[in-house]
Amino acid sequence: MAKPIRRYSNYSLRKNKRIRLRKNIRKIPKGIIHVQASFSNTIVTITDVEGRVVTWASAGACGFKGRRRGTPFAAQTTTKNAIQPLVNQGMKRANVLIKGIGRGRDAALRAIGRSGVRLNLIRDITPIPHNGCRPPKKRRT
Numbered sequence: 001m002a003k004p005i006r007r008y009s010n011y012s013l014r015k016n017k018r019i020r021l022r023k024n025i026r027k028i029p030k031g032i033i034h035v036q037a038s039f040s041n042t043i044v045t046i047t048d049v050e051g052r053v054v055t056w057a058s059a060g061a062c063g064f065k066g067r068r069r070g071t072p073f074a075a076q077t078t079t080k081n082a083i084q085p086l087v088n089q090g091m092k093r094a095n096v097l098i099k100g101i102g103r104g105r106d107a108a109l110r111a112i113g114r115s116g117v118r119l120n121l122i123r124d125i126t127p128i129p130h131n132g133c134r135p136p137k138k139r140r141t
Helices: 010-014 066-070 072-089 105-114
Strands: 030-037 042-048 053-058 093-099 118-124
Touching (some): 030 072, 093 105
Antiparallel strands (some): 030 042, 042 053
16 A cells, blocks of 8 residues: 655645845846836836836826826926935946837936936937838729
8 A cells, every 4th residue: 555645744845944034135236227208108117227126116106197197296206216215225327228219208307416426328219120010012993
């Protein structure tokens, strides 16, 4: 007769291991700030230099609804909310990558400049079509 398979409860497996916090606070001296400014929203994502997302904020998540999400004031508030925790953690330098043609792009850049983070690079990565879309076929009469 085969031996019965022994089952371990979750408690017995976990009791010897140390429980770590899920969000570990790490010092990030340098980062990359991605600003995506569309006509209807502004999204600010902050990553470390390897590209791992540290924090993000959007105008919709900051409480703006409807057409107010695309305004420069919403972009400024969004940028402040995204950068503030990292300035407290010790971020000193950053590169800025701006994408999109929305009204919030300049306001977001001004808010980044006022935050106390020193900017190494400001780059516009808005996609530009080289030849555009294929035009529709000719209308038959």
